[in-house]
Amino acid sequence: MTLDRSFIELNRASTNRLRNLAARLSDEEMQHPVGEHWTVAIALAHLAFWDRRVLYVLDMTERAGKLFIPEIDILVNDLSLPLWAVIPPRDAARIAIETAAALDRRLEDYPSALLEEIYVYNKRWVVRALHRSEHLDEADAALR
Numbered sequence: 001m002t003l004d005r006s007f008i009e010l011n012r013a014s015t016n017r018l019r020n021l022a023a024r025l026s027d028e029e030m031q032h033p034v035g036e037h038w039t040v041a042i043a044l045a046h047l048a049f050w051d052r053r054v055l056y057v058l059d060m061t062e063r064a065g066k067l068f069i070p071e072i073d074i075l076v077n078d079l080s081l082p083l084w085a086v087i088p089p090r091d092a093a094r095i096a097i098e099t100a101a102a103l104d105r106r107l108e109d110y111p112s113a114l115l116e117e118i119y120v121y122n123k124r125w126v127v128r129a130l131h132r133s134e135h136l137d138e139a140d141a142a143l144r
Contacts, residue, residue: 003116003126008108010129015100017136018047022093025143030089034135034142037081043135044096045084046077051099051132054125057118058106067117103128 022030022044030041038046053072060068084092107115107126119126 001116001120003112003119007127007129008104010127011100011104011107011132014129014132014136015097015104018044018093018100018132019097021136021139022090022097025089025093027089029143030093032139032143034138038138039085039089040139040143041087041089041092042081042084043139044089045087045092046080047132047135048092048096048099049076049080049084051096051103051128054128055099055103055106057125058103058110061114061118062111065114067114067121069121100128100132 021040025040030044031039034040034043053070057068057070060070087095107128115126124130
């Protein structure tokens with residue numbers, strides 16, 4: 001299988017969207033609710049966490065030479081929510097942007113055969129724009 005490399009531009013665009021959102025919002029706007037329990041800042045901290053997870057998967061997969069699947073329970077979002085909530089908004093934005101940009105670069109240069117194996121298992125680990133856009137759309141909708 002030859003992996004469609006259009007994910008590179010999609011990921012870059014979502015990182016730029018993340019950067020632009022963080023740049024235009026005040027600290028007060030970062031605390032705006034997004035859904036029942038989240039704020040814009042929590043959504044950004046969430047994105048940073050899950051992008052860091054994918055960076056870990058990439059590192060471990062490359063080290064092992066085959067797909068590495070970490071054991072992470074779906075409840076991690078609920079368990080992490082109190083931690084994410086105490087991160088200052090600008091720090092949440094900074095961490096989300098830095099992590100997204102680092103992950104974008106890592107994915108762009110990742111060994112093709114291993115990247116294809118990861119993509120087949122979970123395309124959202126490669127096309128990070130899918131996850132980022134979901135939460136950025138929610139934040140934009142909540143801010144309107």
